[in-house]
Amino acid sequence: MTPAEKGLYPISEVEKRTGLSARQIRYYESMGLVSPTRTNGGQRRYSEKDVLRLIQIKQMKESGFGLKSIKEKIQVFERNLEELSLSDVNHDREVLSSLFPVSNRAVLMKLLEKK
DNA sequence: GTTCTCACA
DNA sequence: TGTGAGGA
Numbered sequence: 405m406t407p408a409e410k411g412l413y414p415i416s417e418v419e420k421r422t423g424l425s426a427r428q429i430r431y432y433e434s435m436g437l438v439s440p441t442r443t444n445g446g447q448r449r450y451s452e453k454d455v456l457r458l459i460q461i462k463q464m465k466e467s468g469f470g471l472k473s474i475k476e477k478i479q480v481f482e483r484n485l486e487e488l489s490l491s492d493v494n495h496d497r498e499v500l501s502s503l504f505p506v507s508n509r510a511v512l513m514k515l516l517e518k519k
Numbered sequence: 520g521t522t523c524t525c526a527c528a
Numbered sequence: 529t530g531t532g533a534g535g536a
Binding site: 414415416426430445446447448 | 524
């Protein structure tokens with residue numbers, strides 16, 4: 405991967421890193437679960453955040469959640485993530501942690517630490 | 520060669 | 529969700 409493209413992955417890379425099929429990745433995008441940027445040629449470029457989010461989605465799916473539930477969780481997560489930059493961090497950590505099952509805590513904390 | 524969209528025996 | 533067609 406060239407230096408200029410660091411942090412931006414083509415769908416083939418995301419497939420490897422998430423274990424999801426390109427079909428699924430594109431489908432989730434249609435549901436508003438991820439928002440990859442596009443190259444001039446129209447190809448998707450996923451950020452580190454997108455990859456992490458897709459991994460969360462995969463884990464939730466494995467935890468038995470339907471895509472409908474996952475979409476709701478993601479939206480709640482997004483809303484709280486915005487508030488995170490404006491309010492008390494420790495309080496939000498508790499709120500966010502309560503929104504995810506134990507299996508997703510690790511990913512969640514990783515996201516929060518990057519903030 | 521890779522990815523994109525659309526559509527479906 | 530997969531897969532093939534037809535383009536870029």
